Amino acid sequence: EAGVVQSPRYKIIEKKQPVAFWCNPISGHNTLYWYLQNLGQGPELLIRYENEEAVDDSQLPKDRFSAERLKGVDSTLKIQPAELGDSAVYLCASSLDAGGHNEQFFGPGTRLTVL
Amino acid sequence: GNSVTQMEGPVTLSEEAFLTINCTYTATGYPSLFWYVQYPGEGLQLLLKATKADDKGSNKGFEATYRKETTSFHLEKGSVQVSDSAVYFCALTQTSGSRLTFGEGTQLTVNP
Secondary structure, three states: OOOOEEEOOEEEEOOOOOEEEEEEOOOOOOEEEEEEEOOOOOOEEEEEEEOOEEEEOOOOOOOOEEEEOHHHOOEEEEEOOOOHHHOEEEEEEEEOOOOOOOOOEEOOOEEEEEO | OOEEEEOOOOEEEEOOOOEEEOEEEEOOOOOEEEEEEEOOOOOEEEEEEEOOOOOEEEEOOEEEEOEOOOOEOOEEEOOOOHHHOEEEEEEEEOOOOOOOEEOOOEEEEEEO
């Protein structure tokens, strides 16, 4: 069974440019998460989807970040415009449902460098 | 709010040494506790978990016991291998929601 797929794996852009990341969760997983991982730190949740509904986006900087999960399957996270401080790894994860004991399966991440 | 504190790293051990990585947490109610591992160039993988007090999670020779009285979930392994070199993250979720709160991670290097 395929795991969580993310693309691209690496992205280098100049500041003020837009960028988008794509995630395809494990088939059948209703809950999808986007996490931000800064260098030397643990991941922090940006947004959580249950099916196509964003149910926890309190940590998403909505002035420049947006996300969507049309049809409740794959998801896109966008930054526009990117800033130098956005350089980090963006992780996508999925789980069967939102129960706190459920395992979250992580993708390999997209490493973003903003110059 | 919830928080997780891990022992400062990095940790360097010789092969077959005993490993302990300390983890303490702050949370309301009864969180579920996890250890995730990140091998070089790979994504986060669940190593073990415990969902209630006194539960012991175990996998690949690693163990951790959910201690509510000390709010701890220390990771242990009796004999580490070079292949255990990775970054280890302690994390928790609340039962009412699945936001994972991570510690800062501990880099482990095992030398032959």
